[in-house]
Amino acid sequence: MPRSLLPEHVEKYVASLAHETDVQARLRMETAKLPAAGMQIGADQGAFLSLLVSAIGARRAVEIGTFTGYSAISIASALPADGRLVCCDISEEWTGIAKRYWKEAGLDTRIELRLAPALDTLNDLLAQDGEGSVDFVFIDADKTGYDAYYEACLKLLRPNGLIALDNTLWGGAVAEEGKGDADTEALKALNLKIAGDARVESSLLTIGDGVTLARKK
Numbered sequence: 503m504p505r506s507l508l509p510e511h512v513e514k515y516v517a518s519l520a521h522e523t524d525v526q527a528r529l530r531m532e533t534a535k536l537p538a539a540g541m542q543i544g545a546d547q548g549a550f551l552s553l554l555v556s557a558i559g560a561r562r563a564v565e566i567g568t569f570t571g572y573s574a575i576s577i578a579s580a581l582p583a584d585g586r587l588v589c590c591d592i593s594e595e596w597t598g599i600a601k602r603y604w605k606e607a608g609l610d611t612r613i614e615l616r617l618a619p620a621l622d623t624l625n626d627l628l629a630q631d632g633e634g635s636v637d638f639v640f641i642d643a644d645k646t647g648y649d650a651y652y653e654a655c656l657k658l659l660r661p662n663g664l665i666a667l668d669n670t671l672w673g674g675a676v677a678e679e680g681k682g683d684a685d686t687e688a689l690k691a692l693n694l695k696i697a698g699d700a701r702v703e704s705s706l707l708t709i710g711d712g713v714t715l716a717r718k719k
Contacts, residue, residue, distance in 0.1 A: 505544055506710050507674060513544075520545035525607045526575055532599065533570045541569050543642070543668065547710045548576035551640060554664055554715075555580035560637035563587045564627070564658065566620045566651050567643030567668075571600025577640060578609040587613045588627065590620040590643075620647070624654040634660040642668035645685035649692050652716075656701060659718045665702075667692075671712025 506513045522530070522545040533542045543551075555563065555577055561584070563577050568591040578587045591597050597615055604610045616623045620643060627635070636658040641651050648667060655665055670676070670693055675686045682690070693714065696704045702716040 505540065505542075507671060507708065507712075516546050517544060520549045522548060523575075523579075523607065525603055526572060529570060529572050529575070529599075529603045533572065536570070538569075538596075541642075543573050544710055547668075547713065548572060550709055550713070551576040551666065552580040554666065555638050558637060558662070558664060560663075561585045562631075562636050563638040563640070564590070564624070564636050564655065565640045565642070566590045566624075566655075567641065568600055568615070569593075569596050569642075571597065571603055573640060573642065574600060574613055575603065575607055575609060577638070578604070578612045579607070581612055583612075585612055588623065589613060589615045590618070590623045591615065592617060592619065621650055621654060624651070624658065628654070628657055631658075633657050636660065637663045639663070639665045640668070641665065645669065645672070646688045648688060649695070652692065652696070656718060661718055663718050665716045665718070667696075667714040667716070669711045670706055670714040671708065673711060676712075 533539055551573060561582060565574055565587060568574055568589040574587060574589050604613050637660060639655045641648060670689055672686055672689050675682055676690050676693060696714060696716055702718055704714060704716040707713045
């Protein structure tokens with residue numbers, strides 16, 4: 503999937519204006535060499551996540567799908583010193599890269615990595631901390647799992663908290679007629695569900711490969 507639906511020259515312009523730290527830039531360059539590099543968000547999206555976290559005064563956040571840790575740096579850096587980001591992933595290899603950069607960025611004390619199926623971690627958080635205990639959630643993992651993650655995170659989220667879901671345009675495939683693959687169909691269904699969900703106020707933004715924002719009422 504393309505990282506953005508923007509024309510290449512516009513994408514480069516947007517990227518040139520996006521703020522990122524030296525640590526993030528080096529992490530992005532290392533990640534770009536990996537076969538799965540397409541899963542990495544861009545600097546503009548990272549800056550957007552930081553802005554959202556700061557704007558709502560988030561103290562507790564959850565990320566589902568961490569990859570090499572760029573988005574986690576964006577989120578954790580916007581939390582207060584005593585804030586906490588719980589990262590859910592299942593890859594020791596990719597998150598091994600993440601942990602190196604988190605430490606270098608001085609954010610390792612704010613980030614708790616849990617290597618387990620995300621729903622298991624979310625259920626554990628609900629049991630430990632209860633409903634309404636999280637301010638911000640970023641979902642960027644297996645697309646067929648998005649609906650279950652969304653439902654679990656709505657329980658964890660406090661009123662006026664935010665969920666951001668990545669790749670909700672899916673390279674434009676969600677706008678095509680006819681039946682697509684399982685990922686495309688899962689995203690189509692969830693986009694319709696969120697748009698009509700009375701529990702949230704939502705907007706599908708054309709940032710990167712599409713970011714849906716949902717504010718819990």
